[in-house]
Amino acid sequence: MAATNYVVTVQRPTLVTALATGYFTSPTEFNLIVAKNTHFEIYIIGSEGLKLVKDVCLYGRINILKCFRLSNMNEDVMFILTEKNHGMILDCRKADNDQYEILTKYHGLLKDTGRRSIRSPICTIDTKHGLILLRLLEGIIKVIYLKDLCSIETSSKTLEAYNIKIDEQNIIDIQFLTDHQKPTFIILHTRKPEWYYLSDTEPEEYFLHTYEIDLKERVLSRLSWKEKITISEASFLIPIGKYEFSCIVIGRNSIGIWKENGQRLNVESPLLEVMLDS
8 A cells, every 4th residue: 555645734723712901911011912712812002003922822712811900910910711611810921031921820620510501601800809700600600709819929829719699591791890899790681592582573671680799608699779671682781980880781783871870871873783793
C-alpha cells in the first residue's frame, strides 16, 4: 500500500463570544477585551486606534467576560466563565521586559445539577459588596462572595460559591442596583416561554421584581417594588440612579424607563430594531 500524507490546516476562532472594556492592563490604559471562543485578545484603546498587546488561550469556550474593580483596587480584574462552567478571576501585570503577564487570582468549577435554562448564562457584579451573581440553572441563583480579593496578592485561590433558590423562571436579565445598603438586584422575567408569543394572539408580558441578599443567612428577600411590562421582546436592563429603584428596559423597538412611585416613560424608534438586529 502506497504511503499517503494527511494535511490539516487549523484556523484560530474568529467568532466573538463576549467582550468587555476596562482598565485591565494598568490604571491609565483603557482596554477593549474581545473573547473569540477559546481565546481572548487584549487591546489598548488610544488616539491612533486599537493596539493588540496580548492574546491568551484558554481550555474552554468563553461564555461570559466582565471587567470590574472593587473599592480596594487601583485597576480592574476580569471574570471569565466558560461553557463548561469553569470560572476564573484574572489579573494583568506588566513585567520588566514590557510584556504583559496574566495571573489567576481565583478559579473553580461552578457546575451544578438541575434544569438548564434555554437562555444564555447571566452574570452581574456588585463591586460595593464584592458579589458576583450567576444564573446558570432555572430556579437557582449562584452567589460568589469576593471578600478577600485584592490587587496585591498574587497567589491563586479556589472560587467558592453557594446557591440560593428563586421563584421566578425564564429570567431574561439580572442587574444589581447601585449603592444600596444591602446587595439589591432587579430581574426581568416572563412567565411564558418565547415561542408562546410567536402567534401574536396575546400581548407580550414581562415583569420586574427586586430582591435583597442577606449575606449572613444566605437567603433572598423579595422587595415591594415590581412592575408589569408590555414592551415587545424586552431583553436588557440598565440600572439608573443611586439609592433608589429605577431602571431602563430595552426592547426590540422601544425603550422604557421605570421608577418606583414614578410615572413610566416609553420611547419608540425603528432605529432600535436595526441596532439590535445588527
